[in-house]
Amino acid sequence: MTLELAVAVALFAGVVAYALFGGADFGSGFYDLTAGSAHRGSELRTLVDHSIGPVWEANHVWLIYILVMWWTGFPESFASAMSTLILPMLLALLGIVLRGSSFAFRKFAPTIGQARLYGAIFAGSSLITPFFLGTVAGAIASGRVPAQGRGDLWSSWLNPTSLLGGVIAVGSSAFLAGVFLTAEAHHADRGALTASLRRRTLAVGAVTGAVVFAALIPILHDAPTLADGLTGRAAPLIIASGLAGATALALVAARRYGPARISAVAAVASVISGWGVGQYPWLLVDEVRIADGGGADATLAGLLVVVGLAGVLVLPPLVYLFRLTQSDEWVQH
Amino acid sequence: MSLSLLQEVLPHAVGLEPEGLLPARQQMALSLGWHIILASFGVAFPAIIWAAHWRGVYRGDDVALNLARRWAKVSAVLFAIGAVSGTVLSFEMGLLWPGLMGPYGDVLGLPFAFEGLSFFVEAIFLGMYLYGWGRVPPKRHLLMLVPMAIAGVVGSYCVISVNARMNMPVGFRVEDGQVVDVDPWAVLFNPGAILQFAHMWVAAYMVVGFTVAGVYAAGMLRGRRDRHHRLGFTIPFVFASAAAVVQPFLGHVLGLRIAEAQPAKLAAFELATETESPSPLRLGGLLIDGEVRYSLDIPGLGSIIARNSFTKPVQGLETIAPADRPPVNITHVAFQSMVGIGTLLFVAVLVYWFVRWRGRDLLDHRWTLRAAVAAGPLAVVAMEAGWIATEVGRQPWVVYGYLRTPDAAGDNPQIWILLVATAVLYTGLTVGAVVVLRSMARRWRAGEEDLPSPYGPESAAAGGASRPHDRGPEAS
Ligand code: HDD
Ligand code: HEM
Ligand code: HEM
Numbered sequence: 066m067t068l069e070l071a072v073a074v075a076l077f078a079g080v081v082a083y084a085l086f087g088g089a090d091f092g093s094g095f096y097d098l099t100a101g102s103a104h105r106g107s108e109l110r111t112l113v114d115h116s117i118g119p120v121w122e123a124n125h126v127w128l129i130y131i132l133v134m135w136w137t138g139f140p141e142s143f144a145s146a147m148s149t150l151i152l153p154m155l156l157a158l159l160g161i162v163l164r165g166s167s168f169a170f171r172k173f174a175p176t177i178g179q180a181r182l183y184g185a186i187f188a189g190s191s192l193i194t195p196f197f198l199g200t201v202a203g204a205i206a207s208g209r210v211p212a213q214g215r216g217d218l219w220s221s222w223l224n225p226t227s228l229l230g231g232v233i234a235v236g237s238s239a240f241l242a243g244v245f246l247t248a249e250a251h252h253a254d255r256g257a258l259t260a261s262l263r264r265r266t267l268a269v270g271a272v273t274g275a276v277v278f279a280a281l282i283p284i285l286h287d288a289p290t291l292a293d294g295l296t297g298r299a300a301p302l303i304i305a306s307g308l309a310g311a312t313a314l315a316l317v318a319a320r321r322y323g324p325a326r327i328s329a330v331a332a333v334a335s336v337i338s339g340w341g342v343g344q345y346p347w348l349l350v351d352e353v354r355i356a357d358g359g360g361a362d363a364t365l366a367g368l369l370v371v372v373g374l375a376g377v378l379v380l381p382p383l384v385y386l387f388r389l390t391q392s393d394e395w396v397q398h
Numbered sequence: 399m400s401l402s403l404l405q406e407v408l409p410h411a412v413g414l415e416p417e418g419l420l421p422a423r424q425q426m427a428l429s430l431g432w433h434i435i436l437a438s439f440g441v442a443f444p445a446i447i448w449a450a451h452w453r454g455v456y457r458g459d460d461v462a463l464n465l466a467r468r469w470a471k472v473s474a475v476l477f478a479i480g481a482v483s484g485t486v487l488s489f490e491m492g493l494l495w496p497g498l499m500g501p502y503g504d505v506l507g508l509p510f511a512f513e514g515l516s517f518f519v520e521a522i523f524l525g526m527y528l529y530g531w532g533r534v535p536p537k538r539h540l541l542m543l544v545p546m547a548i549a550g551v552v553g554s555y556c557v558i559s560v561n562a563r564m565n566m567p568v569g570f571r572v573e574d575g576q577v578v579d580v581d582p583w584a585v586l587f588n589p590g591a592i593l594q595f596a597h598m599w600v601a602a603y604m605v606v607g608f609t610v611a612g613v614y615a616a617g618m619l620r621g622r623r624d625r626h627h628r629l630g631f632t633i634p635f636v637f638a639s640a641a642a643v644v645q646p647f648l649g650h651v652l653g654l655r656i657a658e659a660q661p662a663k664l665a666a667f668e669l670a671t672e673t674e675s676p677s678p679l680r681l682g683g684l685l686i687d688g689e690v691r692y693s694l695d696i697p698g699l700g701s702i703i704a705r706n707s708f709t710k711p712v713q714g715l716e717t718i719a720p721a722d723r724p725p726v727n728i729t730h731v732a733f734q735s736m737v738g739i740g741t742l743l744f745v746a747v748l749v750y751w752f753v754r755w756r757g758r759d760l761l762d763h764r765w766t767l768r769a770a771v772a773a774g775p776l777a778v779v780a781m782e783a784g785w786i787a788t789e790v791g792r793q794p795w796v797v798y799g800y801l802r803t804p805d806a807a808g809d810n811p812q813i814w815i816l817l818v819a820t821a822v823l824y825t826g827l828t829v830g831a832v833v834v835l836r837s838m839a840r841r842w843r844a845g846e847e848d849l850p851s852p853y854g855p856e857s858a859a860a861g862g863a864s865r866p867h868d869r870g871p872e873a874s
Contacts, residue, residue: 118529122481122525129514133513133514137508138507140500140502143500144496144503145496151493155493161485163823166830169474169478170475173471360580364508365504371514385526386522389526390525
């Protein structure tokens with residue numbers, strides 16, 4: 066494996082991790098937004114608070130990891146992607162800022178009125194961010210970011226692949242979050258809450274699954290290079306994703322929430338990896354290959370050191386944090 | 399206003415610079431200036447909380463424990479907006495400075511990757527610490543602050559090392575316009591970076607220590623003189639005092655490097671229009687139409703302070719090509735404000751502790767308390783002024799001697815819209831944070847220790863805490 070490829074793989078692993086962990090965080094905004102009045106929704110909103118509170122900042126750092134690996138490892142493509150996709154990037158950023166801060170504010174808001182304001186901002190912006198990040202992915206995957214300079218400010222992300230990418234990002238985030246929240250409500254013995262979350266998760270999952278497969282048709286026309294990859298090299302992953310998604314739905318329907326979480330994660334992880342494998346060997350599809358886009362070799366090697374250190378220094382505490390939040394003392398309190 | 403002043407303040411308005419540059423600069427200054435205050439809390443607050451928490455756990459001091467618990471809740475709010483404002487910066491590096499990140503991304507980037515690692519660690523332990531109250535055994539809970547504090551230090555070291563490398567470029571060469579021979583590690587162990595970091599690190603303790611202490615001083619001014627307020631004042635004030643005492647020395651050593659690294663910056667700091675040996679120290683003053691006005695000159699002292707010598711001159715602006723001169727007045731005023739405030743705070747804490755050592759308690763005097771309240775904002779001003787001095791003083795370069803700022807900026811005039819939007823957004827966030835923090839303080843004073851979830855009494859029903867004293871700061 067070349068240095069460039071190794072760094073690209075490490076970078077993409079970050080994308081998958083962000084889609085899963087960040088996605089599950091963002092997705093919970095969907096349920097928060099649709100939970101109803103302050104009175105009716107309070108049980109669910111408190112569950113959301115409780116469930117993402119300890120982990121959201123850590124989950125957010127995956128995005129920082131992606132950006133830093135990208136601009137350090139593949140600087141030219143970062144510069145052109147940023148200037149081409151400035152609008153969706155800024156909108157995603159707006160969502161990130163509003164969401165993080167209003168989530169923190171809501172927790173300590175003195176009145177219901179303020180809590181509702183912050184809560185609405187939190188929940189709304191939770192949907193904005195994955196949507197626009199999805200359009201960014203679509204722009205890159207459909208070959209609309211030039212190797213150098215700036216592509217079209219608008220059509221680069223207002224096109225079928227980008228828009229579908231956005232919808233898929235929102236849907237799969239909401240599906241993941243739904244499975245996790247249902248499992249958590251179940252674990253905490255909240256019967257009514259579990260039932261309502263289960264119903265909504267099933268609906269979200271069915272719709273998202275349908276969209277993902279329906280999207281393949283416009284993508285075939287709009288992004289031929291990616292389509293070749295998706296129907297060729299990446300086909301097993303796409304099929305695996307479909308199977309895992311269907312399994313997750315069936316498990317939720319059967320009230321087997323623990324295993325449902327695993328298959329939901331597998332479904333989202335394989336659809337995202339499918340995109341990565343599908344667009345290989347391109348960094349910016351049709352424009353720059355991974356092999357040609359790398360920065361200085363010494364820097365790429367340095368990045369691999371960082372990745373190695375991350376495995377030693379970051380993963381163990383991260384696992385510990387997640388185990389802690391799933392332990393009985395934390396869930397029951 | 400004379401034309402030269404106008405040019406300095408509004409170069410764009412007089413048609414000297416490409417479009418997109420001025421808004422990009424303003425944007426960078428606004429977002430960094432905002433982030434750096436919250437980042438200071440990320441750097442310094444964990445250690446201060448640790449001190450209070452330690453007293454609570456190991457000395458059985460309930461007042462201290464309670465302070466630690468409240469500070470943890472405050473930090474939950476501050477760190478959240480600190481993290482999002484840092485994310486804004488990561489995007490902006492690419493959005494505003496494509497000419498920097500394209501060619502130099504792989505030169506500058508590696509420390510950022512290490513920074514990312516430390517933020518990971520910080521965020522993970524932050525989550526555990528904030529939610530660990532009542533859920534993790536006390537001693538282990540206390541330990542969770544340690545990786546947080548270390549990660550805050552390492553992370554900011556990495557960022558500062560990027561900045562140091564822009565000031566004193568090392569670890570690459572430029573050949574035919576191409577960046578070659580990149581050694582991304584060189585900067586991490588660069589002595590300039592270490593000094594610059596030390597200065598910033600200590601600044602963070604001043605900012606946070608004086609600000610937190612000031613909150614309790616304000617309480618005492620309103621007649622709340624219980625032990626809670628005294629301890630809440632003393633713990634952060636000890637940290638801030640230690641920092642204020644060492645800061646002028648660090649700043650001085652840092653300044654000594656500038657004569658060689660960036661003579662133009664030093665000339666602007668010292669308002670040295672001509673090379674004089676020995677150079678005077680110019681207090682105050684502005685450069686108006688090429689003349690220094692309104693300054694108080696102390697003969698010889700400039701050489702002593704800036705060069706550690708009785709004779710070595712400060713290289714004057716006349717030796718620097720006009721195109722390579724920074725905006726002199728902004729740099730000079732910012733620099734002197736920082737040094738002035740630093741000296742003032744240095745003297746003030748020395749007096750305070752001396753008098754206290756002689757057995758008198760200055761906290762009984764209202765003027766002492768007022769001064770203590772003012773110290774926090776003053777430290778913030780000093781820190782901002784320091785950054786303005788370093789950053790504006792480096793102009794017209796982004797990477798000193800290699801890349802000019804206009805070449806780093808994009809050609810996006812729409813960035814004005816972004817700037818306005820950011821200003822509005824940050825104002826909103828500031829207001830939100832102030833409203834929430836004040837309401838927390840008010841409810842604490844009213845005896846509501848746990849700040850229940852705002853979703854009404856039903857909230858206790860979901861994932862909710864049952865016994866109030868067990869609740870974490872999220873009060874779920
Ligand atoms: C990692 C790098 C980095 C760091 C840690 C800082 N800066 Fe900086 N700053 C830049 C990287 C930079 C830059 C991107 O390189 C700019 C843009 C133009 C320039 O020369 O430097 C800049 C410009 C810039 C300007 C505009 C200068 C002008 O008028 O041309 C100001 C006022 C500041 N910065 C203020 C700050 C503050 C308050 C900081 C405190 C955190 C700070 N900078 C840290
Ligand atoms: C160009 C400059 C900078 C960039 C790109 C940057 C980037 C970031 C990012 C991405 C984060 C969020 C990490 C997270 O999600 O937890 C962050 C937070 C932080 N930054 Fe910055 N930063 C910059 C300047 C600084 C400076 C100058 C300092 C310090 C001296 C600093 C110290 C911190 C700290 C301590 C945090 C953690 C805040 C918290 O969550 O507690 N940063 N920064
Ligand atoms: C008498 C006191 C002080 C002296 C002599 C001093 C000196 C300096 C010098 C020479 C620089 C420029 C470094 C460069 O351009 O490379 C600087 C920058 C800076 N100063 Fe100070 N300083 C003092 C007090 C303070 C105080 C009180 C604070 C904050 C509370 C502070 C915060 C900063 C910051 C944040 C920077 C920019 C970052 C850096 O270069 O480290 N300084 N200072």
